[in-house]
Amino acid sequence: MRKRPSTLADVARRAGTSTAVVSYVMNNGPRPVAAATRERVLAAAAELGYRPNRIARALRSRTTGVAGLVLADASNPYFGALARHVERALEGRDLLTLVGNAGYSAQRQRHLVERFLAAQVDGLVIVSSDSVGDVAEVAEAAGVPAVYIHNGPAGAPVAAADNQQAVREAVAHLRGHGHRHVAFLAGPDDEGPVGVRRAAWHAAVDGDPGAELLRCDYSRATADALTRRLAAAGTLPRALVTATDEQAIGVLSGAWAHGLAVPDRLAVISLDGTPESAHTAPALTVTEQPLQAMAEQAVALLFDEAAAPLTPHAALVARRSCGCAGQDLGS
Amino acid sequence: MRKRPSTLADVARRAGTSTAVVSYVMNNGPRPVAAATRERVLAAAAELGYRPNRIARALRSRTTGVAGLVLADASNPYFGALARHVERALEGRDLLTLVGNAGYSAQRQRHLVERFLAAQVDGLVIVSSDSVGDVAEVAEAAGVPAVYIHNGPAGAPVAAADNQQAVREAVAHLRGHGHRHVAFLAGPDDEGPVGVRRAAWHAAVDGDPGAELLRCDYSRATADALTRRLAAAGTLPRALVTATDEQAIGVLSGAWAHGLAVPDRLAVISLDGTPESAHTAPALTVTEQPLQAMAEQAVALLFDEAAAPLTPHAALVARRSCGCAGQDLGS
DNA sequence: CTGAAAGCGCTTACAG
DNA sequence: CTGAAAGCGCTTACAG
Incomplete structure (x- = not known):
């Protein structure tokens, strides 16, 4: 047990193809693969118990499949419920969610955002604490979309109810x-x-x-x-x-x-x-x-150009x- | 704005050193750097707003600084409170936490574990659902430590109270x-x-x-x-x-x-x-x-060889x- | 439809 | 104390 995990190259070797082809079948694209080849690759992957390394993929393709959720206060059940809806909305886009609890501290909120950015999250959903700077701006400056939900600094767009x-x-x-x-x-x-x-x-x-x-x-x-x-x-x-x-x-x-x-x-x-x-x-x-509408709205604001800022x-x-x-x- | 984030190489170029040296100062090791050089590097990093890319680091060093937490039922406040303590314990070891909610489904639990493994988590804390297979085994087979908390399959070690x-x-x-x-x-x-x-x-x-x-x-x-x-x-x-x-x-x-x-x-x-x-x-x-003792115990079981399985x-x-x-x- | 190869941004032996 | 370079495991132009 506990042997080195198999890589794309291992699968390619066993299937007698190039790594490019293995990548194409694992991702269903972007280029076509002959049915027979695909079968060989799939069989080899199964035999080796191949599990794609998302980190390597992330480094190359510049997208991690992970989003960050910053909570103002995780011990409040309201935020807990909101978090579950955000998680589910993110999951609907095949994103994993990294959570952090700022505990109403501006400093901790900022620190979490920095750590999430270092982890190369694809987006950030933030339940802001009151009177804290606009952390979404630092994310946007790094090219990472960020959105507030429930509470955000004055002026910033927030996914919230009426x-x-x-x-x-x-x-x-x-x-x-x-x-x-x-x-x-x-x-x-x-x-x-x-x-x-x-x-x-x-x-x-x-x-x-x-x-x-x-x-x-x-x-x-x-x-x-x-x-x-x-x-x-x-x-x-x-x-x-x-x-x-x-x-x-x-x-x-x-x-x-x-x-x-x-x-x-x-x-x-x-x-x-x-x-x-x-x-x-x-x-x-x-x-x-x-909550569900708010969460879906937040995620839409993050990734859809045309998301309308409704107020449920x-x-x-x-x-x-x-x-x-x-x-x-x-x- | 939104320009390409600076890399280690950018910092090295600006500081007039090699990337190795920059890495050494960013990580405080593993090799010493002359004080003057360190200053130049730090200055360059600050000027460029350099933020280390943890994904690249993870690929090379095979450790992501991220752990996974699988919950049986996130909507139960008991599990919510447990999750907060696990998060905090993980944070104490400088680990970010990826959360997932299995909703009492064996299939979803298994799916989450697979996704977390693909994300190359450094460890897995699992609040198991009842009568579900031993998912910790699949993690261990991949060389990733995993531990149950509160509830685990019969036979598996669980961080739980008396x-x-x-x-x-x-x-x-x-x-x-x-x-x-x-x-x-x-x-x-x-x-x-x-x-x-x-x-x-x-x-x-x-x-x-x-x-x-x-x-x-x-x-x-x-x-x-x-x-x-x-x-x-x-x-x-x-x-x-x-x-x-x-x-x-x-x-x-x-x-x-x-x-x-x-x-x-x-x-x-x-x-x-x-x-x-x-x-x-x-x-x-x-x-x-x-909860705190349980969470700390779980994390200790994950990373410390000598963790004693106490029952608080x-x-x-x-x-x-x-x-x-x-x-x-x-x- | 497929292969050989470059490159993502780091870390770390290997030399000096 | 420092540099040049290999390599982590992928994706994706570039050629065929």
Whole structure:
């Protein structure tokens, strides 16, 4: 075992042909090969257990068949779900995916991009952290296409959903349940997609002074703590739109710990709509980010000249946390 | 812009040296370079924005600096968390990670391994699906080290925690809360780590005929549905150990939908202990899989001759779902 | 339809 | 300490 792997030359020798011919049959082109020759080559390759060395191919043909995916925060299930869709979209183009987690650090993001470029990736999909330089530019300067998804620096094209429309629907839905004041739980600042969502909420409530703006980090833990604090102070709103599922789940957890009933005492709608949101207690009503469409759009932007920059819709999925009940809306 | 990237030869030309010398300074070896020469080379590299082509390096030196990670199911947060730890452990050895999702399919798992081998990965970490052939063998035959983590075929070495001890602790903890009969929610069959957990539970309850064995898929949705069904039939146990967090979360969701209080009517302990378990409603008591230790162990097994196959402990983290209350155990 | 050969960008013996 | 050159395993003009 563990002998030297067979090469193209080994196959050519055994089949009694040139390496060029072996290459042509392995790649089905670019030039034709006589049927009989092809058979001999295929047989020789099988006998030797030949596996083409993609690295050698890459060096010569200047294409590796590998793309890089840079995540802002891999521990957030939303980004995890997004990553799976990007992987699948890339796989649809026969590309392998190299992943890296920037952990919200500009420096790590830049470092990952550099390493991926050194690995000669064919393209880069980036979920940017907030307020970080335009790393796509350095990729483009190296001749490697790069695209942002979900979040990118101002000005750069980003494959993202129509977040404004989603927020409008969420606010309208809660109002439909009779809530006059709809609060919003934003992130620590107004950057990135959450900034867009926050602004859209502000527009939707039209300056209603009873509509509170809350802020916390994008984690279950901080949203949980915030909810407990407000509950203890008796200042929890009755209707809330959260910027992310992680926050919504933390709110549910904090409300439970305080014995506050959702949706009766607090109605909640979240704006991500990850798979996790379907089986919380109670199940979350969400506007569902069209992750597959976003991923496909990003990949199209990367490789298709004519890709149109559409903005897919995030549909509202009514479950329990908003006050909808009726029959089993559980999934 | 977008001009041809600079090569080693470009740098050598500009620095007035040979390519060998440039290589020596870029890699800090394997041979010494005079300080003055090194300065000239570094300056030239900086001026040209030289970025070493790892593909060319890989072809020559037969090491790519890339490892492959094959996941059984990327949509399960447990595997997601495990993946992050593997990535980090790999990064600690300066390795990039290529990820692939087998989606519980033997064929896809095999296909991914083949593609990763073609990409000349330096090693393979595999979260195997149940009852699938030994794909690590095909990697080893190609001279590439491979290791299983969490789950591997019978006989193959696997980096995994002490699941038996974890189950024993979970059962004992529930008994400490006064429960005589502790039920177990297993997977659809007895394969893989869940089979081990199921058997350990069986031993721990010592044939107690009142201790029920339940089964469902490893998803929130099926555990949710099962819980509703049992609740409707009035046959839900009072104390339950679930094989996985996904199942536990589904149980919580189903119990909520039926108005059943956890932990009063149903006490639950889950055996994964992913980050998600800390902020459910109520917060889950778990035995926490030592993911970091497992990941580091897997990587050590891959590259260190002398790696000892230890079996790290999964500690019990008491939160609310088991009946523990006291002060804030929320996180 | 097929072969001989150059070359992708590196690393590393081999000489000096 | 440094240079000239071979070679990693492919792909692809260039000739036939």
